[in-house]
Amino acid sequence: MTKNLITKKSKNNLIADMIRVNQAGEFGAQRIYEGQLAILKNDKTIQKMAQQELKHLEVFNKMLVDRGIRPTALSPFWSLGGYILGITTAMIDRKAAMACTVAVEEVIDEHYKSQQKKLKNNNQEKELLQLISKFRNEEIEHKNIALKHNAEDAKGFKVMTHGIKTITKLAIFLSKKI
Numbered sequence: 649m650t651k652n653l654i655t656k657k658s659k660n661n662l663i664a665d666m667i668r669v670n671q672a673g674e675f676g677a678q679r680i681y682e683g684q685l686a687i688l689k690n691d692k693t694i695q696k697m698a699q700q701e702l703k704h705l706e707v708f709n710k711m712l713v714d715r716g717i718r719p720t721a722l723s724p725f726w727s728l729g730g731y732i733l734g735i736t737t738a739m740i741d742r743k744a745a746m747a748c749t750v751a752v753e754e755v756i757d758e759h760y761k762s763q764q765k766k767l768k769n770n771n772q773e774k775e776l777l778q779l780i781s782k783f784r785n786e787e788i789e790h791k792n793i794a795l796k797h798n799a800e801d802a803k804g805f806k807v808m809t810h811g812i813k814t815i816t817k818l819a820i821f822l823s824k825k826i
């Protein structure tokens with residue numbers, strides 16, 4: 649009995665951590681695009697991706713409230729960090745902005761993929777799994793759009809994407825618990 653309770657509680661914590669980090673990630677993504685759009689104001693491609701990120705964010709915002717999960721305490725950092733990342737990459741040029749998308753989406757693709765694995769056999773969270781699968785596909789689409797828009801021609805593509813990926817992974821790690 650006690651063991652069951654503990655297992656159930658840790659399972660719930662695991663789900664709460666997942667939703668917390670996803671909300672943080674989608675918030676960060678939205679801030680990156682806001683930063684990029686502050687520079688590349690009328691860029692239809694970026695606008696379209698930003699709109700999708702906003703939808704992702706809204707879903708996780710609602711889920712936090714519905715389930716009474718506290719958001720990450722690091723929001724102010726992701727807000728500023730995401731915005732700065734968006735602005736600086738867009739200021740370099742459009743290709744650098746696209747390279748930023750490639751880097752972030754590669755990490756998010758892996759992140760959602762690992763959540764899909766964890767939720768695969770969880771009958772209580774089928775809806776969550778469905779959402780994550782849908783969002784993951786859209787993130788992959790964003791990456792492919794960015795590649796089509798010459799992300800790889802950005803100056804120092806490898807170094808830049810490596811740096812952004814490292815930052816993104818760190819942000820994900822921290823947002824799970826904090």
Ligand SMILES: [Fe+2]
Pocket residue numbers: 674677700701704783787
């Ligand atoms: Fe997203």
Ligand SMILES: [Fe+2]
Pocket residue numbers: 677701753786787790
């Ligand atoms: Fe995305």
